[in-house]
Every structure is written in C-alpha cells, then in structure tokens.
Amino acid sequence: MTKILIIVAVAIVMGAIIGWGRTHTWDKTFAQDPTVSVQRVHFKNRYGVPLVGDLYMPKKRSAAKLPAIVVAGPFGAVKEQASGLYAQEMARRGFITLAFDPSFTGQSGGDVRRVASPDINTEDFSAAVDYLTTRADVDPEKIGIIGICGFGGMGLNAAAMDTRIRATVTSTMYDMSRVNANGYFDAMTADDRYATRQNLNAQRTADARSGKIARAGGVPDVLPDDAPQFMKDYWAYYKTPRGFHKRSGNSTDGWNTTSSLSFMTMPILAYSGEIRNAVLMLHGENAHSLYFSEDAFKKLKGDNKELMIIPNANHVDLYDNFDKIPFDKIQTFFETYLK
Secondary structure, three states: HHHHHHHHHHHHHHEEEEEEEEEEEOOOOOOOOEEEEEEEEEEOOOOEEEEEEEEEEEEEOOOOEEEEEEEOOOOOOOOOOOOHHHHHHHHHHEEEEEEEEOOOOOOOOOOOOOOOOOOHHHHHHHHHHHHHOOOOOEEEEEEEEEEOOHHHHHHHHHHHHOOEEEEEEEEOOOOOHHHHHOOHOOOOOOOHHHHHHHHHHHHHHHHHHHHOOOOOOOOOOOOOOOOOHHHHHHHHOOOOOOOOOOOOOOOOOOEEEEHHHHHHHHOOOOOOOOOEEEEEEEEOOOOOOOHHHHHHHHHHOOEEEEEEEEEEOOOOOOHHOOOOOOHHHHHHHHHHHOO
16 A cells, blocks of 8 residues: 555656646747757846846857847846747847846845836846856857836946946837836826825835735736727737736736836936947837837937837837847847947
C-alpha cells in the first residue's frame, strides 16, 4: 500500500511539473519565435527594488558583442504583453533585448504593489541599462530603449537623464504627468485639479486608517454603451485573449488609487529638450493620445529627432499590430544610431 501511495505521489508531482512546463514556460500574450531565445534575469534599481525581466537573444549570432535595447510599457501592463512582443521582434532582427516589469508591478519587487512613480519608473530604465552593461555579450556603448504608452514619457525622461542611452524610441506615448494633472485633452481647470488632490489625499487618510491600499480598478469588465472609442480599444486588448494577462493591472484591478498624486506636480518632460542622442517618436494618426507625442516632439532639438505618424492606426494598434508597428523603421533607426 505504501509503495502504491509513493508511486501515486510521484505521478502527481511529475504531472504537476509537466503541467507547469506546459502552462508557465511560455505565458506571453504573443506567439513564441523559434529563432529567438529568452531567459529570466534579475537586477536592482538604485533604490534597491528587485526588478525582473525577460532577456531575448537571436539564437544565431556571432561571438561579437551586440547592441542592446531595453523595452518597457505600456503603463499598467507587464513584460508578457506589448513590451515582450517588441523585445522578441527586435531580437529576431539581431539585437539583445530586455523587457522588464517596472517597480511594484508584475514579478518585480517592492512591498507596495501597483504604485507608479515618475522618479522610480524613470530610474527603472537606467537600472536595466546598468544590468546590460555588465553582460559580456552586450556592447555597453550601443544601448537604446523603447518606451510604450506611459513608459514612452518615462523613456524620454530617462534619455534626458542617462547619457548612456544612445537612442530612444517612443511608441504611442503618454505624458503621464500631463494627463494626471490636466486630464484628457487638458480639460481640467485648477479648481478641478485641487478637488482631485483633495479626493486623493482623503483616500490616503482612509488607506492609512484601514491599513489597506485601495485600487482604482483596471479596464472595466463591461463597458458602458457610451464609452469613448479609446476605452473600447483598450478593452479589446486588455480584456480579451489578445492581450489579457493575470499579472497586468490594466487587465485586472488596476493601479493604487493614489498613484497619480506624484505625477500631478512632477512634470517628467521638463528637460526633454536637452536630449542630445537620437529619438524616434511613433504614433497612430487616429490615436486619442496623438497630442502627447506631437507636443513632446516640439520640445526636442537636433536633426536626429523624428516624429513618425502611422496612417489609420489608433493608440492600441501600436501595442501588437504587426501591420501597423513600423518594425523596419525601428530596426533602421537603431542600426543607424547604435553603431
């Protein structure tokens, strides 16, 4: 009887292991490319927050050091979503790439979960650069970044701060400081902003008293009939098999309610006009967020800056639509400026 129980137990454990391999080895929202290898990596930012990333590399490569690209975003997403898709595709095209979960999100560390910070999330990009400079297979003089959605704005801020970032691509960029301080399309007044601060600080008091931090909620499970088109576009990505991921705040219960407070008084693009290295900004012509890229681009200086507007593309098209994301252009840009 004991022997039978042991056999059964072993069978259960082996089945669990096999099941784990099937279920969790590839838990991305995009198909695996057989020409690219991926491995889990760990590093810390300068605030001591442990960060977790997926490192993508072309399987066929020479012994020479390769240029590398850090990828993050969208805001509220995880590395298994759009950032991983971009990273895998750029690895297929010959780069070493690193898609990571920002601090306090996904599999990265931080005791408080789902809180965003204009400072710490900018630092996360530089921490990823730190990690890449330690690798023997990466050329430390040829490192670029891709920031998607809200991490496009953080990416520009990182490029303004970190001169090691030789080239920056933003895709469907949000200026998180602007949208939190002014609302969509700058519709908020100073009185609106003050009332929002009052509400958020009242929530801080409630959180402190309860010992629990309230969540704002992600993309709703059910949209109202009068939802704007861009919310319908978000829903079509985050709430369907196309882009849903269980660790994604946008797919589940969202950011902490008070996350937006620091963004309201800390403009992340204040020094973007001092970026000397190359920048390529991508945005869909039909995106509700297009004005963020158009206005941010006006602040950039030098003939190594470009804004490319993608015809017939909305905001979310640039998350995962290979017919709309100009990967050939992105490849040429990095080959030009990471050489």
